[in-house]
Amino acid sequence: MTNSMNNVEFISNLVENSYKIVKKEVVDQYQVSFVVEKEDVHSLLSFLKTNGWKQLSYLSAIDWIDDNKFELVYIVFNWDKPVYIQIRTLIDRDNPVMNSILPVFPGCKYYEREAHEFFGIKFPGNPDFEKQLILENWDDMPPLRKDFDPRAYSDSKFAKREYTEDFVNLNGQKSKQKERELQKENIIKVRNGGKK
């Protein structure tokens, strides 16, 4: 286990022999990423679980709005071999449904709720996926979709402070802006050893 690159090669051989990999990417000696078909995710994850990658570190989604796709990322972790494996899959953006991996990794329960809350992806198989987790009483489209405009939402919902004037000169003081700029130049000069 001393040479970590061997671990990446080991896991690449292991996965590529049994599953159809759309795209493989070795991020570094501790991370490897596989893009697979949507149908293969469950069997691949349980296969990895039996081979030691028994902890689901994270599950989240990426919104590729130009391709009209959501990319789901499952990151699994092994306590013996120092390699994180990312399993990625693309699902349809208009009707985002992905079967839950609750039978394989029970810990995915909250990650799936989070993904539903922030991206609107449905996870049939997980009884709680529609419950709110982080946002409370959310009343708009899921906020991490790229076509959601947070500024427009903030403007419509939260009162903004209005400033009638940008700057108020209370007792007719002279502007010290020029002095400040000179001072700043001097400081830079001194810092650079007399050069500008």
Added chain:
Amino acid sequence: MLSTKFTVMTKEDVDRKWWEIGDFFRRNSLWMLMYCTGCCAIELPPAMTSAYDMERLGMGPMATPRQADILLVSGYLSLKTLRRLIYTYEQMSEPKYVVGLGSCTINGGIYHDSHAVINQLNQYIPVDVYVAGCMPNTEAVMNGFVDLMGLIKTKKANGWKDYHERNEWYKANQKFALGEVKIHDEFHE
């Protein structure tokens, strides 16, 4: 026989006197509930400890809202936090004062366009003193506390009275931003 002329004070006068006496002791012994929501909370350790020593002003930290005088809101407030903050504020015994630290409580600061963070704190609860800055340095924080003492002395720290008088307005704002103020928490229900 000499005697001091004795005039009967009206009830208003007596009340005012007692409030003045109360305010004198109150402003010299302020207990503060620190609601450390954001990054401005990092200015509090130097304010509390030997560097600036808050205790020389007679201020101390308090762990529970019911025994605290000041609610110190340090930093941005998400909607989720604001719900808990309103709960906390309404639990505090009167008179109560609110100090807002940082530009996030004033106008949203760097989170002004976030979907989750409110922009003005004084729309939802009354604020007596704002300390501007992102983040304000510790001198400014201490100065804010001294300002608050001055406001109590001159009877201008009336945020808690305002919360009674314009309660409908505050409640309407809270309802508009939060939908419902009541907290539904699946882990405690």
